[in-house]
Amino acid sequence: MLEVANLVRRFGEQVAVDDVSFEVPGGALTGFVGGNGAGKTTTMRMIMGVLATHGGEVRWQGRPVTVDDRRSFGYMPEERGLYPKQPVRDQLVYLARLRGVRADDAGRRADELLRRFDLGDRGGDKLESLSLGNQQRVQIAAAVMAEPSLLILDEPFSGLDPGAVDAMAELLRDYARQGVPVLFSSHQLDLVERLCDQLVILASGRVVGRGSVADLRARGTTRYRLALGGDAGWLADFAGVRALEVDGATALLELTGASTDDLLTAALARGSVRELAEVRQSVSDIYREVTA
Known part of the structure; x- marks a missing residue:
């Protein structure tokens, strides 16, 4: 269980995240939706410790989150961060090794994920030689290489073709079935409706709706x-x-x-x-x- 409790973040005089609270339970897909500037990315960065909080707390398993906890989280940021001139498989293995995965296990995991995203024959290619959609697939693979205990994904479906969207959706469902809490942001509301067990809706830095689709409809x-x-x-x-x-x-x-x-x-x-x-x-x- 991930708990976000009364988070606040300011940039100068602007309050970007204003007393935001919600939970991401294990085994559930939670959609994080809101317009540009609503505070979604800032909230995700505070969960991951990329940005400091100016108020509130992030909790993992009922206690304040630690640096060690965050090492086990899978994170896909809004700004993609892979190496364009490095072979795809090599950098997936490298990133997994940084997270403590053994070399042979990392290699098997990289091959499995590349096959899953129809990139099994592109592992030796430099990232920059791939289309933008395929680069996105590699970025997603990088987020899950170390079998994360929590997944935080910022616009994971952006730029994906329908086949890759289906593969990504099934990957997220697999993690949810294993009990992993999954939080992802998206502007594709029809996709959020199809996939998510619950929603958190942000506007102007505040939570304006949360709960299952059925709960929100009832209100x-x-x-x-x-x-x-x-x-x-x-x-x-x-x-x-x-x-x-x-x-x-x-x-x-x-x-x-x-x-x-x-x-x-x-x-x-x-x-x-x-x-x-x-x-x-x-x-x-x-x-x-x-x-x-």
Whole structure:
């Protein structure tokens, strides 16, 4: 279990991270989402000890995190940090050796990960000879070479093609199944919705939403789709209803005072009703609602 408790970080007069608290439980994929400048990268750097905190605490297994703890964490920073002129396999082995992995184990691990990311025949190539997407795959491999106890990944899916996204997603699921806490940031909200067990949403340096997708949906505003036999334009002026979208015979609604029975009674009085259904909010909808 990773715990972030009341973290604060300032840059001059600007408060970049403002009393941020959340947990990343073992065996779960936690999505860390927010707009540019929300504080995600700064928070991750404080978790890893790259930046000092100006308040609050990072805890690992219920106690303050130590330097030794952080040596066992896998970290993929926003700024990629591999060596462009070094052969891919050699530097993966080198990075694992720095983390205490035996040479033969490091070699086997490098070969396994390169095969997993369809780079098995590129291990002897210099990093700079690979496409940007393949360089990203190598960076991900570097983050997990030493079998980390915790994974912190800053935009790991950026620049990946669909095949590499699937391979990366399965890799993260594998670690979660082994009980490893996984925290990753992403602007790809559809991917976050598909993968994550829980979300932490940041805006202007503060947590504005956290929990499972189902929990966040339950706290949000319920919407309904109404499909009629005739024009739905009358809903724009119907008391107790907020019409978000009206397109011919179909409308997307929020109930602000009326009940579904009131709505159905009014609709049937004007003609036929083809559908009245609750619309499940996407992560994008939730994000827009909590950051508005």
